[in-house]
Amino acid sequence: MSTMTYKGYSARIEFDADDEIFVGHIAGIQDRVGFHADTVADLKTAFHEAVDDYLDACIKVGKAPQKPYSGKVMFRVDPEVHRRAAMAAELAGKSLNQWAEEVLDRAAE
Structure with missing residues (x-):
C-alpha cells in the first residue's frame, strides 16, 4: 500500500x-x-x-470540508509510561507535547 x-x-x-x-x-x-x-x-x-x-x-x-486532522491528540497511557515519557522530555529539554510530537513523527514514518 x-x-x-x-x-x-x-x-x-x-x-x-x-x-x-x-x-x-x-x-x-x-x-x-x-x-x-x-x-x-x-x-x-x-x-x-x-x-x-x-x-x-x-x-x-454549504458544508465545511473535513480537514484530515486537527492536530489535537488525546489518549490515556499507563501512569508509568506517562512518568517515563515526562522524564525523557524533561531530560531532552522539551515539553512533553514537543517530545511526544517528535517521537510520534518518527514512529509514523
Whole structure:
C-alpha cells in the first residue's frame, strides 16, 4: 500500500489485481471519497480531481470540508509510561507535547 498527498489530504493507494487498476481513497475524513486509474500518472490526476471535486461539492451544499486532522491528540497511557515519557522530555529539554510530537513523527514514518 502507498500514499499520495494533495492540498493537505492524503490517500491510501492499493492495486486491484483482478481489475488491474490502482484504487485510492482519501484518508482521515469521514466522507467516503474514492478514485481509480490504470496508470500512476492518471491516478495522480484522479486523486487531485477527487480532492478538488470534494472541496467544490462541500461549497455547493454549504458544508465545511473535513480537514484530515486537527492536530489535537488525546489518549490515556499507563501512569508509568506517562512518568517515563515526562522524564525523557524533561531530560531532552522539551515539553512533553514537543517530545511526544517528535517521537510520534518518527514512529509514523
